[in-house]
Amino acid sequence: MLVSLRDVHKSYSEAAGRTDILCGVDMNLAAGETLALTGESGSGKSTLLHLIGGLDSADSGQVIIDGQALMALDDAALAGLRRTTVGVIFQQFNLIPSLNVADNIAFQARLSGRQDTARIADLVGRMGLEPHLHKYPEALSGGQQQRVAIARVLATAPKLVLADEPTGNLDEASAAVVLDLLLELVGETDAALLMVTHSTQLAARMGRRLHLQAGRLA
């Protein structure tokens, strides 16, 4: 199993008191599987995604990715996991503003030491980004920026792709194009895809769907 969560708990301390976000979540995700994670705002979807991506740590329980228990990893090991095994696509794109499109796409591949020029060229072509390679992120539309972010993640051919509302900032047409591309490319590499979304339409296109409610999977 690529992703395995056992009795995961997460809460945050605030001035008003302690707020439980995740209350004993159990789930699995196999390689090549696509999963939609839905739920109301504040239900803990993004938190769950961050725990799986090694961006945050659980209070208790087990988060095992590709055989590694994340609770046992230090910052450097978690960073290594994000470079090589897990790719995260954010709702806000999170491109690097000081790098142009070409450098942004190649960036993570360079970090992980897996720079495959042919693969990057293929991704750029299929994403329709050739005319924009020398532009900087602020000169791109939202849809174009999200395509760059997807290409950046897929350039490293990760085993697991995590997408946090990847089309949340896009219009319907752009969202459809982006999702088509994402599913197509993930399918080609047999990577698993876990996508957080509000959209029932998008969720319907995924292989499996889980609903999170008040910190528990329904």
Place this chain on the structure above:
Amino acid sequence: MTGPVLWALLGHWRRNPLQLFTVLAGLALATALWSGVQAINAEARASYRLAADMLGAADRAQITTRAGGRVSVADYVALRRGGWRVTPVIEGRYDDIRILGIDPLTAPFGGSGLSEFTRADFGAFLTAPGLILGQAEVLERLRGKSLAGFETRPSMAPNTALMDIAVAQKLLEFDAGLTRLMVDPQQPLVQVPLGQIAPHLQLTTPQVGADVARLTGSFHLNLTAFGLLAFAVGIFVVHGAIGLAFEQRRGMIRTLRALGVPLRQLVVVQTLELLCLALVAGTVGMCGGYLMAAALLPDVAATLRGLYGADVSGSLHLRPAWWLSGFAIALLGTGLAAAAGLWQVLRMPLLAAAQSRAWALASRWAARWQAGAALALLALAAILAGFGTGLMAGFALLAALLVGAALALPLLLDQTLAVLGGRAKTATAGWFWADTRQQVPGLSLALMALLLAMAANIGVSTMVSSFRQTFVGFLDQRLAAELYVSAQNPGQAADLQRFLEARVDAVLPVQSVSRQLMGMPVAIYGNRPHATYRDNWQFLQAVPDVWQKIAEGKALIVNEQFFRRAGLQLGQELAIGPDHKRTNSLQIAGVYGDYGNPVGQVVIAERLFKQLYPEVVGQRFGLRLDPSQVSKLRLDLIERFDLPQRNVIDQAQIKALSLAVFERTFTVTAALNVLTLAVAGFAILMSLLTLAGLRLPQLAPVWALGMTRASLAKFEVLRAVILAAFTSLMALGLGLLLAWVLLAVINVEAFGWRLPMDVFPAQYARLGALALLAALLAALWPAWRLVRRSPADLLQVFSNER
């Protein structure tokens, strides 16, 4: 992995060249000003060491006459015969060059300091026409003035020429006698006591604390303080720019971490990036510092020569320690400026709020901390002003006052703008004050830099102008005689007196003897009772009928520096006779200002002086006469007594000379002042330019609501001018406080005199206008760009999509 991360981070600077320029220029300026001052100090100190190495008078035992005249050759011979290992020295000034004549046969070489003189020089030294050693520039000035040969010694003390005693005698036109006798530290066990051989001679042991390096310590401390202030102002600029860069890159840092860059690696790469910036700016700064020091050094050399008689090389040498310290200060400055940013990166959680936090919008905690620190520093300043003693306490007071006021500035501005906003009558005015208030955090570092630079300017210019005003008045008082004449020997002095008595209204001998009183060197003067003193000298403190009491031989007066340093009281008795017996104790009846004199002075009546020191023969005289007769008498004296021109000087000449020395003394201070102000102007310009790029999202909604771009631009300019005006007002108050500290605390501790403080409104108004003009010019360019912006640019703020 380091390569791509560094490339991404450096990309920020590629995309923000103005910010990069601000960081590099600020750091380079700070390094240049600091290292420039250090280069000047290092050069001066190296010169002092070399000068001390050349038979310096202060650090070796020597024999001189009690009367202050020359030592006769007969006395020298008698002392040698009596078992004294002494060597004769003739010392004087020729064309302002220190001429040092030695006797190579008796000069104590081993460890004596005459390292430039080698055994190989013996022959040339002793045989006609002799040999003169010195730096090339010195020898060039002496060429043609002596028949002796010349040999360059680059490592010799600056402005000094070493030669045989006979060559020096000719060059200085010494008709007889020696300046002093140097005493070899190794003396035979048995020797005839000095008092028995020559009772009119005195043995002076090495004076601790009277050497040039100590005398000039305060001057160099002042320079260092100025360098430090300029460095601090420069670091404010760098801190602002680096802080902004860290804030703008906050999102990028999060993304990099999310993409798999370990935190430690990020910090290491950012440190490496800062190191590169520091090295580039440090190199530029060091070159700038070298050029600045080279430009200022001649003025510093003139100042040190004029004030302390210290010879300092006018040319700069590159010392490895200076390079190292320069780069160290560049690294330190970068570290100081970036420490907070790096600390934030270390503490920043990977999943920090995604939206960019408005830069420098200080949290409540930070504001409270800043207010607390400001209050604590200002309280510390008040305590130091009330109870602090010593020079270091004075400088600590200055630092606490300046930093405390700088920290308080943004908070005061914020409160003032809040009050103004509350009183606004129109919507536009309300928006303007609120928006101005919002800009304060972003501009606060630049405004603090401006405050410090302006306050330093006001403080120092007030001190210098007050000093100048006092000094001119002091010269008028003290140089009351119309003509000053110096005899060449005691015999001529007597002839001169006889000749003058019938030709002038009064002859006022200037006769003094150097003594140690209360453990410090003091010159005791015997003044002839005359209306000149009564009418012109002004006392800082005095008992009634002070001159009468002096004339009766019942009292004495002292200069301010001796009064303060020795902790004397008016009415206290002071023993001033050669044997320090109570019978020679006189009451202190007055304290007079004696600005610019590093040594203590005591004045008693001439009659008493002659009783106590009968061997002293005054060779200088102040002459009172009808001013219209001055030129004629001067020529008469020169012709009749064959006096050199420089021995007969009229009052106007002395005043002009003294004022020239004074003006040059503060050339360096003025230059550093202007440079610091320029750095602050640069800070304002760069801050406004940088913030202009961030202003669009704030201005676009107001534009959309119906305000024209031209109006917005006008408000932008007005805002900059108002903030500069407020800062100028605060700088005026702070600057006057600073002036008070300099005049009443630092000067008293460093030099021993307190100067009256005068205010110069015209100067302050000019400086304020300059600050407003700088802010206006700095705001014009961003405003112009705003006017020229297309509506599409402004509309883009509202669109998430394109």
